[in-house]
């Protein structure tokens with residue numbers, strides 16, 4: 736077994752272990768491999784080992800890789816900051832967007848999504864800590880945004896995404912992820928149908944899984960540290 740394959744199965748085992756340790760069904764949690772900055776050869780190796788969903792932050796970088804990997808039938812997730820002049824490229828090349836944070840971008844993504852493709856799956860990025868360096872909307876902006884999204888035919892609203900500050904303690908990670916879960920539950924009580932909580936990276940996967948993550952976005956733990 737290659738090193739990458741070994742790390743991938745280690746991460747799979749961790750996800751399973753963390754889920755069982757907090758009484759969750761491990762099959763409710765999907766592993767999204769974050770392949771930003773990684774070469775096509777790494778992605779292909781992980782795909783051959785059974786990994787089907789990959790996430791990219793940098794559009795230019797992603798556009799170099801996606802066509803080369805066409806034969807792999809990969810499900811591509813966009814997790815970078817959205818720029819208005821790039822929404823068409825995102826709508827044309829990805830199945831999921833985890834970082835939606837404005838109605839303007841939502842309207843463009845829906846309008847630019849091809850009729851021949853299934854609706855684009857989207858998560859709203861929440862910025863619950865007010866960190867300037869991070870994208871996402873504040874809690875009070877969520878309800879009005881969700882109401883407007885309902886009218887966009889080529890988007891499928893799936894859930895919420897967030898990231899804790901890099902320096903967050905384990906208990907702060909738990910607090911933040913629990914807050915995202917409660918927000919999701921509140922929205923569903925108000926009639927929405929959000930089935931996704933995109934939370935958990937290499938450094939905070941355990942807290943995220945215990946607080947209800949349904950998608951974890953893991954880079955370093957699979958591919959090694961980024962240089």
Ligand SMILES: *Cc1c(COP(=O)(O)O)cnc(C)c1O
Pocket residue numbers: 769771792814815898936937938952953954955956
């Ligand atoms: C880079 C990145 C990840 C993966 O982080 P790791 O610490 O490498 O697991 C997850 N989500 C987003 C939005 C990222 O930018």
